[in-house]
Amino acid sequence: MLFNSYDFILIYLPIVFAGAFLIGGRSRRLGTLWLACASIVFYGVWDFRYVPLLLASIVFNYKAGYWISLKIAAQEWNRGRTLLIAAIAVNLGLLGYFKYADFFLSTANSALGSDFPALRIVLPLGISFFTFTQIAFLVDVYRGFVREYDFLRYLLFVTYFPHLIAGPVLHHKQVMPQFAEPTMFRVNWENVAVGVTIFVLGLTKKVVFADGFAQYATPIFKGVAAGASPMLAESWIAALTYTLQIYFDFSGYSDMAIGLSLMFNVRLPLNFYSPYKSANIIDFWRRWHMTLSAFLRDYLYFPLGGNRKGSVRRYVNLMATMLIGGLWHGAGWTFVVWGGLHGLYLVVNHGWRKVKSILNVQPQGRIGIMAGGLLTFIAVVVGWAIFRSPNLASAGAMLKGMAGLNGIAVPAHWKPVVGHILGGHVEFSKWASVSGINGESAFLAIVAGLAVVWLFPNVEQMLAQYKPTWEHIAGVKLPAAHVSRGLLQDRLRLRLPTVPAVASGVLFFICLVYMGSKRTSEFLYFQF
Numbered sequence: 001m002l003f004n005s006y007d008f009i010l011i012y013l014p015i016v017f018a019g020a021f022l023i024g025g026r027s028r029r030l031g032t033l034w035l036a037c038a039s040i041v042f043y044g045v046w047d048f049r050y051v052p053l054l055l056a057s058i059v060f061n062y063k064a065g066y067w068i069s070l071k072i073a074a075q076e077w078n079r080g081r082t083l084l085i086a087a088i089a090v091n092l093g094l095l096g097y098f099k100y101a102d103f104f105l106s107t108a109n110s111a112l113g114s115d116f117p118a119l120r121i122v123l124p125l126g127i128s129f130f131t132f133t134q135i136a137f138l139v140d141v142y143r144g145f146v147r148e149y150d151f152l153r154y155l156l157f158v159t160y161f162p163h164l165i166a167g168p169v170l171h172h173k174q175v176m177p178q179f180a181e182p183t184m185f186r187v188n189w190e191n192v193a194v195g196v197t198i199f200v201l202g203l204t205k206k207v208v209f210a211d212g213f214a215q216y217a218t219p220i221f222k223g224v225a226a227g228a229s230p231m232l233a234e235s236w237i238a239a240l241t242y243t244l245q246i247y248f249d250f251s252g253y254s255d256m257a258i259g260l261s262l263m264f265n266v267r268l269p270l271n272f273y274s275p276y277k278s279a280n281i282i283d284f285w286r287r288w289h290m291t292l293s294a295f296l297r298d299y300l301y302f303p304l305g306g307n308r309k310g311s312v313r314r315y316v317n318l319m320a321t322m323l324i325g326g327l328w329h330g331a332g333w334t335f336v337v338w339g340g341l342h343g344l345y346l347v348v349n350h351g352w353r354k355v356k357s358i359l360n361v362q363p364q365g366r367i368g369i370m371a372g373g374l375l376t377f378i379a380v381v382v383g384w385a386i387f388r389s390p391n392l393a394s395a396g397a398m399l400k401g402m403a404g405l406n407g408i409a410v411p412a413h414w415k416p417v418v419g420h421i422l423g424g425h426v427e428f429s430k431w432a433s434v435s436g437i438n439g440e441s442a443f444l445a446i447v448a449g450l451a452v453v454w455l456f457p458n459v460e461q462m463l464a465q466y467k468p469t470w471e472h473i474a475g476v477k478l479p480a481a482h483v484s485r486g487l488l489q490d491r492l493r494l495r496l497p498t499v500p501a502v503a504s505g506v507l508f509f510i511c512l513v514y515m516g517s518k519r520t521s522e523f524l525y526f527q528f
Contacts, residue, residue, distance in 0.1 A: 001045040003256045004206050005520050020264060024185025031185040032152050039159035050124040058158050061134040065141040066149050072142060084142045088135055095131045098123055103331030125526060126165040128328060130158055132295055133170050139299055146172050153179045162261040166253050166525040168271035168291035174470050178266045188265055194466045195262035200504045201459050202255030207514045210249035211521050213449065216442040217242040219435035225394045228434040232408045235401030237442045239385040244449040246384065247276060249524045255459050262468055269470040273479055274458045279372050281345040284380060286479050296325050319343035334395055338387040345379055
């Protein structure tokens with residue numbers, strides 16, 4: 001079931017919301033059971049055949065965590081560690097089979113000249129997220145961070161519908177104590193109002209912005225996949241519109257998840273915090289898919305040694321972590337290359353910081369920070385061009401086009417204005433020869449999208465006084481000031497109920513109209 005569907009908004013959500021507080025108001029256990037069952041139904045609507053897989057994974061990991069806790073309580077560390085490794089291996093084996101079996105088979109066929117038939121496995125929705133969530137639970141049990149083993153709350157912890165399909169990756173300490181709060185099943189109208197506002201803003205990002213940019217990016221990438229060679233302008237239109245599409249798509253989902261959960265008095269952790277305002281690539285990965293970045297840092301990068309074993313080992317660990325992070329996003333070489341590229345970016349960024357430290361170079365002023373932010377953004381856009389491409393050949397064609405190696409074209413009606421300047425160096429023809437899209441319309445959309453991304457505060461900042469996320473109640477420090485701080489950053493704050501309520505109603509109506517005028521589209525991170 002999709003958050004951006006009539007079925008969810010008009011049927012599922014009202015029923016689940018009413019049931020949670022009516023039933024939970026009489027019995028917290030029954031309220032927890034209601035939410036857990038509703039979450040399983042939410043998952044099963046997609047393909048009920050995979051519900052047994054989800055439930056089997058939950059039962060296995062709950063029991064494994066309980067057994068590990070017994071060994072740790074008895075100070076049998078080696079046995080506890082053995083159980084942990086075995087349980088993680090089972091989880092990764094399950095994920096590997098469903099997500100990577102066909103990828104490894106095709107790679108083996110290409111490398112060995114073999115002819116292993118593809119298994120054509122349908123990827124269970126959200127398997128990466130609920131697997132990583134449970135791996136984090138097992139490790140936290142081994143480290144002694146988990147103190148309670150209530151199966152019903154654990155079932156809700158894994159299946160909780162706001163996060164189940166596309167994150168955030170949850171930790172036990174972030175939500176399990178909230179499920180145990182006596183006020184969870186008492187309606188808090190402020191939380192409901194703030195949650196609805198955040199949900200509507202996220203819905204707007206998805207159905208108006210993300211799907212709007214998709215109409216420009218998708219035809220070009222499809223044309224390139226079919227063998228076309230995009231020229232300079234069209235290549236950058238594709239790369240930039242996809243950059244904005246995935247931003248608003250994932251940001252929209254993250255906001256909708258936070259808003260939905262807040263309606264039920266549960267604050268989810270932030271997963272997205274204005275990443276395109278980052279001053280450098282290190283900062284970018286503190287803001288993009290924050291819970292996955294934290295998971296990879298805590299459960300992969302640090303165990304590999306982090307930065308504790310010298311610079312060379314640190315860079316190797318960074319590269320290994322990002323390669324695995326790229327592969328997590330999808331079973332394809334473009335994802336591996338994308339992860340490796342970001343690993344290289346991080347190595348260069350850390351290396352440059354070390355050089356500046358040795359040379360005692362002082363921090364740059366505002367102009368230097370903004371230049372670093374622009375360079376970071378361009379590097380991210382190049383990465384997204386590879387990430388979006390269906391194969392390496394298409395990615396190569398896109399990068400050639402972005403470098404101008406496939407030629408340069410501008411609209412024919414521009415010739416009287418710029419023809420005497422550009423002369424014979426460009427082709428005056430259709431701006432978008434590969435896809436036939438309206439290039440000038442795409443250009444205006446890109447300018448508008450970048451203005452929203454760079455000039456406006458994010459939703460969590462606009463509603464910070466209501467403490468809508470887990471970080472607000474846990475006292476976790478959020479990323480530092482943005483590149484574009486100033487302008488609208490400190491001036492746009494939403495105070496309920498009057499103006500935001502009216503604006504939310506208008507936006508909600510616009511979203512419903514948009515949803516009715518086109519086919520409902522999935523969130524991009526559903527495929528990961």
